[in-house]
Amino acid sequence: MTLVVVTVMPKKGVLDPQGQAVQGALAHMGFAGVSDVRVGKRIELEIGGDDPAGQATRMCEDLLANNLIEDYSVEVAG
Amino acid sequence: MSTARVAVLRFPGTLDHESAARAVEGAGAEPVFTHHEDTALPAGTVAVVIPGGFSYGDHLRPGALASRTPIMGAVKAHAADGGKVLGICNGFQILCESGLLPGVLRPNASLSFICRQADLEVADAGTSWTGGRAEGETLSIPFKHHDGAWFGDPGSTRVVLRYRGENPNGSIDKIAGISNLAGNVMGLMPHPEEAQDPLLGSVDGRVLFAALIA
Numbered sequence: 001m002t003l004v005v006v007t008v009m010p011k012k013g014v015l016d017p018q019g020q021a022v023q024g025a026l027a028h029m030g031f032a033g034v035s036d037v038r039v040g041k042r043i044e045l046e047i048g049g050d051d052p053a054g055q056a057t058r059m060c061e062d063l064l065a066n067n068l069i070e071d072y073s074v075e076v077a078g
Numbered sequence: 079m080s081t082a083r084v085a086v087l088r089f090p091g092t093l094d095h096e097s098a099a100r101a102v103e104g105a106g107a108e109p110v111f112t113h114h115e116d117t118a119l120p121a122g123t124v125a126v127v128i129p130g131g132f133s134y135g136d137h138l139r140p141g142a143l144a145s146r147t148p149i150m151g152a153v154k155a156h157a158a159d160g161g162k163v164l165g166i167c168n169g170f171q172i173l174c175e176s177g178l179l180p181g182v183l184r185p186n187a188s189l190s191f192i193c194r195q196a197d198l199e200v201a202d203a204g205t206s207w208t209g210g211r212a213e214g215e216t217l218s219i220p221f222k223h224h225d226g227a228w229f230g231d232p233g234s235t236r237v238v239l240r241y242r243g244e245n246p247n248g249s250i251d252k253i254a255g256i257s258n259l260a261g262n263v264m265g266l267m268p269h270p271e272e273a274q275d276p277l278l279g280s281v282d283g284r285v286l287f288a289a290l291i292a
Contacts, residue, residue, distance in 0.1 A: 017189045018189065063142065066142070068182050068229065069182055069229060
């Protein structure tokens with residue numbers, strides 16, 4: 001089995017209300033100097049068979065990310 | 079004369095199927111609850127309703143997992159043949175995730191769950207879904223959602239309904255409901271099945287269910 005880590009993030013330029021809410025909370029808590037926050041997802045996949053990175057990429061295209069509003073990256077972690 | 083059958087889909091986490099079924103009956107059709115693992119619609123189905131709720135707990139993205147279930151293959155074939163499909167709230171999210179409608183429903187700009195009666199403006203009177211109401215007329219229908227902000231290219235669709243007044247959720251162009259270009263697939267965030275009885279203040283939701291068998 002191969003551990004593949006998929007990261008899904010809101011596309012740059014698409015409003016991320018969750019990130020904005022977190023940024024606002026951090027400012028209220030006194031963490032100064034945070035100029036931007038974006039919140040995404042990390043998905044860990046244990047994949048067998050050939051080409052785990054290719055399989056994960058197809059999963060991203062078919063289900064794990066919505067390419068209208070999200071970007072993804074695939075990393076083979078070992 | 080037999081009664082027209084309307085499939086009302088059920089996924090794990092669907093909530094509004096009973097209200098939707100009552101509205102189908104009110105329109106003079108026979109609702110048939112249809113399971114997400116079925117690979118075919120019930121025999122004689124003339125239209126499909128995908129009701130609201132939180133299918134699969136809204137995991138990953140609202141509607142994402144439901145849109146990949148076996149029954150959606152049958153719904154796509156039904157739509158490709160010109161059959162009517164009405165998706166309400168989570169059903170709208172499922173239609174967008176399945177590709178039957180363009181765009182996607184994003185979290186409300188306020189990040190709050192919003193529940194209230196809304197005035198909707200008929201923005202395109204040319205589909206069957208607004209029952210002959212003229213452009214600019216108002217339908218009073220409630221909505222209740224957390225992820226209702228439609229995001230996409232309005233030019234890729236027909237904007238059937240818009241929110242009047244302030245934009246409640248941050249959707250593009252105040253869009254509340256859209257149909258595909260052919261006009262047979264309709265999705266909206268407000269709940270027409272909850273605007274069926276004068277006791278609840280409005281019967282303006284009836285036109286959308288009448289359209290299923292029009």
